[in-house]
Structure formats: structure tokens, C-alpha cells
Amino acid sequence: MSSRNRKSTAASTPSRPRASDQLALPPYRKPSHPFNPRAQAQLNTIYNTHSLKGLKTHHKKAEELITEAAALINDQLRDREERVRRKRKKWERGVHTHDQEREEQGLDELKEKVQDTTRRLEEGIRGVVDGDVSAERAEESLKWVKENAQGSLAREYEMRMSQRQSQSQTQTQRRRKRRDEDGDEDMEDEEEESSPGPTPLDGERIALTGPSELFEKRILAKKSEYLSRSHGWRYSKNNAYIGFKRMLHDAQHGDNGPPLPHPDTWFTERGSPTPGVTAVQNTENSDDDLVIDKATISDRCPITLQKFKEPYTSNKCPHSYEKEAILQMIRGSGARIGGTGIRGHGERAVQCPVGGCDQMISAADLYLDAILVRKIKRMQEEERWKAEAEDSDPEDGMSSRAQYIRVQNKGDQGISDDDNSMMSPPRRRHTESVVPATQEPPRSSIVLDLGEPSEEDEE
Numbered sequence: 224m225s226s227r228n229r230k231s232t233a234a235s236t237p238s239r240p241r242a243s244d245q246l247a248l249p250p251y252r253k254p255s256h257p258f259n260p261r262a263q264a265q266l267n268t269i270y271n272t273h274s275l276k277g278l279k280t281h282h283k284k285a286e287e288l289i290t291e292a293a294a295l296i297n298d299q300l301r302d303r304e305e306r307v308r309r310k311r312k313k314w315e316r317g318v319h320t321h322d323q324e325r326e327e328q329g330l331d332e333l334k335e336k337v338q339d340t341t342r343r344l345e346e347g348i349r350g351v352v353d354g355d356v357s358a359e360r361a362e363e364s365l366k367w368v369k370e371n372a373q374g375s376l377a378r379e380y381e382m383r384m385s386q387r388q389s390q391s392q393t394q395t396q397r398r399r400k401r402r403d404e405d406g407d408e409d410m411e412d413e414e415e416e417s418s419p420g421p422t423p424l425d426g427e428r429i430a431l432t433g434p435s436e437l438f439e440k441r442i443l444a445k446k447s448e449y450l451s452r453s454h455g456w457r458y459s460k461n462n463a464y465i466g467f468k469r470m471l472h473d474a475q476h477g478d479n480g481p482p483l484p485h486p487d488t489w490f491t492e493r494g495s496p497t498p499g500v501t502a503v504q505n506t507e508n509s510d511d512d513l514v515i516d517k518a519t520i521s522d523r524c525p526i527t528l529q530k531f532k533e534p535y536t537s538n539k540c541p542h543s544y545e546k547e548a549i550l551q552m553i554r555g556s557g558a559r560i561g562g563t564g565i566r567g568h569g570e571r572a573v574q575c576p577v578g579g580c581d582q583m584i585s586a587a588d589l590y591l592d593a594i595l596v597r598k599i600k601r602m603q604e605e606e607r608w609k610a611e612a613e614d615s616d617p618e619d620g621m622s623s624r625a626q627y628i629r630v631q632n633k634g635d636q637g638i639s640d641d642d643n644s645m646m647s648p649p650r651r652r653h654t655e656s657v658v659p660a661t662q663e664p665p666r667s668s669i670v671l672d673l674g675e676p677s678e679e680d681e682e
């Protein structure tokens with residue numbers, strides 16, 4: 224944490240200065256007057272100089288790592304399941320039955336570990352989403368205070384002053400009445416009445432609700448509003464959470480599983496993730512854009528007809544295109560959608576180039592599709608494996624998925640293929656990578672020990 228941030232933390236809790244602070248702040252006193260221009264300028268400065276961009280970058284990174292870890296361990300589990308499935312055929316024929324018990328037990332243990340870890344990663348990604356919302360809330364509340372504190376203080380001051388006015392008028396009337404009754408003049412009272420103001424001589428000071436209190440109140444109100452929402456409301460529309468669910472689903476089911484269930488079914492009414500929902504076939508909402516139709520998966524761009532290098536997928540329809548090709552089409556288009564672009568003209572857009580699709584696509588509707596990258600990699604490995612299998616007995620060879628994992632772990636080295644760009648680690652979205660690759664923690668610190676790797680002990 225930088226020293227600037229530490230200072231801001233201390234400033235936000237002025238009533239409880241920490242012992243470690245070099246200069247303890249004086250006890251908090253509520254303001255007695257509305258802001259003067261200098262106070263407003265200083266509040267503006269706080270807003271303009273404090274940014275939570277760094278925190279948000281860490282959230283992004285955490286979301287990516289959690290999603291990657293969930294995909295990695297579920298890939299491994301599916302690999303192991305496939306290996307045991309192949310071995311079962313041999314065991315049924317009475318071949319190599321000596322390792323049957325050990326293999327089955329190992330698979331059960333791995334499955335339990337992966338399920339438990341996946342559950343914790345799912346909790347983890349929701350925690351990061353909550354953290355990101357809370358950062359947004361802090362910034363929004365500070366902005367609100369910057370814009371509204373002055374008005375709030377002025378109104379409260381006005382109210383207190385008129386209260387005081389009417390009180391002192393009542394007192395004066397009462398005294399006049401008393402004077403009329405006993406005809407006695409009290410000079411002390413006269414003096415007090417002649418000095419109305421915010422700090423009268425009796426020492427009573429107007430105490431207004433200060434900007435830090437307004438900030439705290441605003442944050443707490445917004446927080447309890449957020450926490451009262453259902454899990455579905457909080458996470459099912461969040462891009463990071465959707466990305467996690469998509470990636471996890473792909474790792475758990477591959478290409479032959481059911482489509483990803485509709486987001487409305489992701490949580491029970493009580494908030495916990497619906498158990499086993501990923502195994503439910505989703506036919507009702509099969510036209511939803513979140514469901515990837517198996518039949519449409521192609522490793523070629525519909526514009527260039529070349530193999531994908533960086534597939535970009537539309538948020539509006541289930542179609543994907545090569546990044547450069549679709550962006551070039553959008554840049555060259557005269558059509559615009561929405562009115563929120565530069566100068567209010569809307570963003571450049573182009574009709575989806577896939578025949579029969581009439582969606583208007585702008586650059587903002589596109590994202591780098593990490594899931595499609597995974598699917599295409601699997602297709603390519605499958606093709607490669609089939610080609611190699613012609614020369615050897617497929618039952619004794621490695622599964623295509625095991626090969627895929629091996630290739631992935633090796634990285635780019637040793638692969639002399641046109642589609643080298645496909646072998647880079649999948650990135651969920653088009654995000655800036657702020658943490659240099661060399662600073663990334665080793666895999667072992669992200670993923671729990673899941674026992675022996677799936678490739679080990681291959682026949």
C-alpha cells in the first residue's frame with residue numbers, strides 16, 4: 224500500500240487515529256458552518272486524486288486466475304475420467320485388472336478434491352465480484368459527497384439557524400412577559416439576546432452532519448441495499464461471474480455435454496448455487512445467447528474463411544469472427560447504433576456477416592472468446608490425434624485430451640504449427656495485463672495439490 228493510500232485510510236476514520244500514525248489526528252468535531260469555497264475545492268481534490276484503479280486491476284487479475292484455476296483442475300479431472308473409462312473396457316475383458324482398485328479409488332478421491340476446490344473457487348469469484356462492487360460503491364459515494372455535501376450542510380445550517388431564531392424569539396417573548404409582570408430589567412438577558420449567531424456566548428455550537436458522516440451513511444445504505452439483493456441479481460449478470468461459469472462448464476463437459484444452463488437457474492431462491500444444475504439439459508432457452516450451439520462451432524472465420532487466430536465473439540448473437548477482419552468491417556461501416564458514442568452520433572456498427580443474422584455489431588459488442596479458443600484447440604488436437612492414430616492402436620495411445628494438456632503445459636516450445644497463437648494461455652476477455660508475466664505466482668500456489676498428474680502411470 225502506498226503512503227498516499229495510507230493517508231486516505233486515516234482521513235476516512237478521523238475519530239479513531241491509529242497508534243502507528245506519526246501524527247495523531249485531533250478528535251473529530253462536527254462542522255459548525257457550511258463549506259467555504261476552499262473546503263469544497265479540497266473535497267474535489269480528494270475525489271480527483273484518489274482512484275481505486277489499482278484495486279480494480281487486482282480484482283480483474285484475481286478473476287482471471289480463479290477462472291483459470293477452475294478450468295485447469297476440471298480439465299485434469301475430465302482427463303482422468305477419460306483414462307479410467309478406457310481402462311474399464313480392458314478390465315471388463317480381464318486385462319490389466321491388477322490396478323483396477325487403485326485407479327477407481329484414485330479417481331474418486333480426485334473427483335472429491337476437484338469438486339470441493341471448485342466450490343471454494345466459486346465462492347472466491349463471488350467474493351471478488353463483491354469486492355469490485357464495494358470499490359465502485361466507495362467511488363460513487365465519494366462522488367456523491369463531493370456533489371451533495373455542500374447543499375446538505377447549507378440546508379441543515381439554515382434549519383438550525385431558523386430553529387434557534389424561533390427559540391430565541393420565544394425566550395424573548397417569555398422574558399418580555401416576565402418583565403411586564405414584575406417590571407424588573409435583566410441586563411444579562413439583553414446582552415445574550417443581542418448576539419444571535421452560530422457561536423453564541425453561551426458556548427453552544429451548531430454541530431452539522433459532516434461530509435465524512437455523509438460518506439459513511441451513504442456507503443452503509445448502499446451496502447445493505449446490495450446485500451439485500453438475491454445472489455441471482457448480484458452475480459448472474461456480472462461479466463466476470465458469467466465468464467467463470469462458461470469456462471467451468473466448458474472444462475467440466477467439453478464439447479459433448481449439455482449446453483450451459485440459463486443464468487436464472489444458477490442460484491436457488493435461498494442464494495446457494497443450484498446443486499448439479501450443470502447436468503440439466505436446457506431446452507427451453509436454447510436460443511439464448513449464453514448457450515453455445517454445438518452445431519455452429521467452426522474453427523474458421525466466416526469472413527476470412529481462414530482458421531481462427533484470435534476469435535472475437537458477439538455479445539448479441541452466437542457468432543464469432545477473426546478479430547482483425549470484423550474490426551476492419553466495423554471501421555469501414557457508415558452505419559451507427561446508439562447515441563452514446565463520440566459527439567453523440569452512436570458507435571460504428573456493421574450487420575453480423577453471418578447469413579441470416581440481422582444483429583448490428585459494434586466493437587463494444589465483441590470479446591476475445593477464450594472458450595472458443597479452448598474448443599478449437601481440442602478440435603485441432605482431435606484431428607492431429609486421428610491422423611496419428613492411423614499408424615497405431617488408439618487404445619494404447621494417449622487420449623487427445625491428455626495430449627492437449629501436455630502440449631499446453633509445454634507452452635509454445637516445440638510446436639511448429641501455423642496456429643502458434645492459439646497455444647498461448649487463454650485469456651477470458653480483452654483486458655490489459657498489468658502484472659508482468661514474470662511476477663505471476665507459480666501454478667502450484669494457485670491450485671491445490673490434486674495428487675498425481677493424470678498423464679502419469681500411463682500404460
Ligand SMILES: [Zn+2]
Nearest residue numbers: 540542575580
Ligand atoms: Zn450474428
